[in-house]
Amino acid sequence: MNKTAGAVFALAAWGGACAQSSVTLYGTADLYLSRDSSGGHTTTGLKDGGHTASRIGFRGTEDLGGGLEAHFLLEAGYNPETGAGTLPGPSLAFSRQAFVGLSGAWGQLDAGRMYTPMFYTLFKADPYGVNAVFSPLNLVSATDAQPGITAFAARASGMLRYRTPVASPFVADIAYAPGKAATSSRRSGEFKGAAFGWQRKPWYVGYAFQRVRSGSAAAPVAVPAVTTYHALSASYQFTDLALYAHGMRTTARLPGVPDAVLFALGASYPVTPVSTLIVEAIRRKVDGSARAQVAWTLGYDHHLSKRTALYARWLGLDNRSGASATLAGVPVVADSGDGVRVLAAGIRHTF
Secondary structure, three states: OOHHHHHHHHHHHHHHHOOOEEEEEEEEEEEEEEEEEEOOEEEEEEEEOOOOOOEEEEEEEEEEEOOEEEEEEEEEEEOOOOOOEEOOOOOOOOOOEEEEEEEEOOEEEEEEEEEOHHHHHHHHOOOOOOOOOOOHHHHHHOOOOOOOOOOOOOEEEEEEEEEOOOOOOEEEEEEEEOOOOOOOOOOOOOEEEEEEEEEEOOEEEEEEEEEEEOOOOOOOOOOOOEEEEEEEEEEEEOOOOEEEEEEEEEEEOOOOOOOEEEEEEEEEEEEEOOEEEEEEEEEEEEOOOOOEEEEEEEEEEEEOOOOEEEEEEEEEEEEEOOOOOOOOOOOOOOOOOOOEEEEEEEEEEEO
16 A cells, blocks of 8 residues: 555544544546547547546534534546556556645635636536536537637636535635746736625526636746636426526637637436436537537437436537547647537445
8 A cells, every 4th residue: 555545544544443533435436438430430438437437535624613524525537447547547546636724604715636617617517517528518618710729728726716616606715826826927827716606596696706827836837828717507307307508608819819709508318207308418619710510419328227327428529621629638739620429427426
């Protein structure tokens, strides 16, 4: 057992022995078989995370009294096909999330590596939960026809973050990660993000932005480029049918680099008490350019239990006027205009 794993399990044992503390092991194992095609090339194989990215994590809390609670979370990604770690891999590091904080009636304050406020805004109004493989909303990370911009990132490291209480209908989520570069530019890699919304059934409406400067502590740049993402998201739950909508814009403070605008619509409907049909589509258009993308995913979930589900996905991405964006990790030849098609079936188990 390595030192990190030993420390974690020692912490878990200590937490279990304290009456006012708890440590929980949780995770997901998800594998799917897919047939991917682009530009006349087709591949078939097993892959990770078609419903929910496979992960293993530890979360813990301690009651400090007076309504104050301390908490931590450590989460690592892994590929159940090989057992290797992911993000970035192959080592099993807590690179999905790793943070510690305090919470009370006033909200929650955390520090570490976490999902960004904009990610959660998209997540709350996406029937696919911004799944890294099959959610069409991943097209927000495309940089086609926008050279030099920083791609959208769902997480940020070294972040300080405040969130309103979970039970509050008003949502405020504010985060900041300072750049750590000691030379060239102290603001290389700086992150700012915030989200504000309203959540009271059957409605959810939220606005979010995140702004990031290029470069990093390891590779600072003299004049970091600034990329800003905006999102307006909403959902409405009827008795059975749920509807979802998003409008997004990507801007960059770079000479000659245009903005990109994205619109998405989605829906989910329970066709049986244990099965759900899901559909979502998105369009990305770059200002002043003929290059554009239209993507969609048709999905079907069948729950064998609260913890285990079978699922099917059919994803399509059309690149127009020589564009070469991609989804689901399928390689697309640069400036080819090739599209992407993925047909998949898989199983997801949570614990």
